[in-house]
Amino acid sequence: MNILFKSSMLCASMLLVACNNDDHQQSQTTPENNTPSKYYQTKTPYQPLQDLKKYEPIPQGFQAVFTELVARHGSRGLSSIKYDLALYNLWKQAKAENALTPLGEKLGADLENTMKANILLGYGVEGIRQFGYGNESLTGIQEHRGMADRLLQRLPELFKTTANKQTSILVQSSGVDRAVDSAKFFTDELIRQQPLLKNKIIPSSYTSLSSESVPSIEDGGVDRFKLYFHKLTADQDMTQSSSEQQKTIYDASHAYQKFAEENADLAQKFNELASNMRAEQVAMQVLTPIFKPEFIQKLGSSEAYTFSNSGSYSVIAPNGETITEKGKGKNTITSAVDAAAYLYELYSISGGMKTELEGVDFDKYMPLEAAKFYAEFNDANDFYEKGPSFTESNQVTSAIAQGLKQDLFxxxxxxxxxxxxHRAVLRFAHAEIIIPLATTLELHNMMQPLPLRQTYNYTNSAWRGELVSPMAANLQWDIYQNAQGTTLIKMLYNEKETLFKPSCNYARYRANSFYYDYLKLKQCYQIQ
Known part of the structure; x- marks a missing residue:
């Protein structure tokens, strides 16, 4: 059995086949410009899926009175020095043995530039508290600034009213740097476009890009129970003053963590998925153009041909300072399969680092069909661990989002x-929050679990990480009222008008409309 992904990736047993979405599904999820997938999976850079000029008009007599948002942080760099350093150590050995092809010779410089870009990621950028691995890229920053701009364009009267009236704009995040930074860049853009909004944004810690201005649980700017519910801990999150709702969310979080770590059916599923023999064929497709055959054959054959992210790498910062990043030695390459999978990790993150990696192109190392294979593996992982999962899991992966869903209502x-x-509530979090939320709302006709006897693949499920949770993925609810007090709701998912679950069609304001009668929709979702 080959263990294809030893840290953040798990494998799926599947054939590479074309997506099999029906026409309705395609209309719900495909960008209007029909950009071909590059199979970056959940690391896909964000793009709004619909031109706001093409939205369904607001029904006559109604006006916007409220909006709320849940967004993932923007495109980022690598979370730490892992795959890049391990591959660099492998590359240096191949270089020493004269085992590189002409294409392989180019890989060394690309790996060095990748490590340098990540070590200095956010250097000198206002709003980034500590530069380095894990930060948002300039692409990620612009993703949230662009989203803020379009929000103001979509609901101009709502925000003009907000500037004049007492109602505030509440901003919250998980408290994790990437999410906090995304919130700050978003609100900074609101203020840049409409300076009067600054005094309406609460807490005030989100109104400054200064690293001294840090939102907290105490000032109401951080809510882990709603925006970091997948990793709640007793020590950090449970106090004597915890509310009953928080205790319920904590219990769901604990059940989810136990499921991810201990569930026998999930472990068996992952063991089954890890046995895909096609992984070796795909790995050879990736590595053969880069390394000579005799070197590929040596990978994992002895300790001398096992590589990890051990050691360190140093760069010179713009101010002349030498900055060194040390690897932990925990991410290892013991086979050709590992090496190719690590290359995919660098390929997939590079899409959101175009500015920082100018002149570096990992496309030349990753054939598109191979990228599709690895994306399918990652989608299988996320489907079972964060998404609809298998029927027998009893919805444990979506139960953790109940508190956030209830707060939306x-x-x-x-x-x-x-x-x-509040005239607006703006929340900033992570893929681990967006995916369960989309699952519990049963969105996009792709949230159906699979029976345990089946195994996820691109044929039997429409679930796709690049659609459910690309970088800066977001769900927005716009609320409208008329003089009679009727309340309508419209949902945007990644800024595309999106239907609620099919069983709620009776709540639609008119046939074929994206507007819903709010009270009927609430009844449909059985919200108390």
Whole structure:
């Protein structure tokens, strides 16, 4: 059995086949420009899926009164020095043995530039508190600034009203750097476009890009129960003052973590997925143009041909300072399969680092069919561990999002009950939050679990990470009311008008409309 992914990736047993979406599904998820997939999976850079000029018009007599957002952080660099350093150590050995092809000779410089770009990621960028691995790229920053611009264009009257009235704009995040930074760049763009909004944004810690301005649980700018619910811990999150709702969310988080770590059916599924013999064929397709055959055959044959992210790499910062990043030696390459999978990791992250990696092109190392293979592996991992999973999992992967889903409805309830204190609620989090939320709302006709006897692949499921949670993925609810007090809701997913689950069609304001009667929709989702 080959273990293809030893750290963040797990494998799937599947054939490489074309997507088999039906026409309705295609209309729900495909970008209007029909950009071909590069199979970056959940690391796909963000693009809005619909031109806002093509949205369905607001029904006559209604006006926008509230909006809320849940967004993933923007495109980022590598989370730490792992795959790049391990591959660099492998490359240096191949170089010493004269085992590189002409294409392989180019890989060394590309790996060095990748490590340098990640070590200095965010250097000198206002709003990045500590430069280095894990930060948002310039692409990621612009993704959130662009989203803020389009929000103002979509709901101009709502935000003009906000600037004049007492109702505030509440901003919250998970508290993790990438999410905090995304929130700050988003709000900074709102303020840049409409300076009067600055005094409406709460907490004020989100109104400055300064590294001294740090949102917290205490100022209301951080809510881990709603925006980091996949990793709640007793020590950090449970106190004597925890509410009943928080205790319920914590219990769901604990059940989810136990499922991910201990569930026998999930472990068996992953063992089954890891036995895909086609991985070796794909690895050879990736590595043969880079390394000579005799070197590829040696990989993993002895300790001398096992490589890891051990050692360190140093770069010179623009101010002349030498900055060194040390690897932990935990990410190892013991086979050709590992080496090719690590190359895919660098290929997939490079899409969101175009500015920082100018002149570096990992496309030449990753044939598109091979990228599709690895994306399918990653999608299988996320489908079972974060998404709909298997039927027998009893929805443990979506139960953790119940608190956030209830809060989405609760915010609209304050509008209906005329108790509204916010004109907008803007939340910033992670893929681990977006995916369960989309699952529990049963969006995109792709949230169906599979029975345990089946194995996820691109033929039997429409679920795709690049559609459900690309970088900066977002769900937005716009709320409208008329003079009679009727409340309508419209959902945008990645800025495309999106239907709620099919069983809620009776709540649509008109046939074929994306607007829903809010009270009927709430009833459909059985929200108390």
């Amino acid at each position: 609760k915010q609209v309830d304050t509008v209906v009950d005329q108790q509204q204190t």
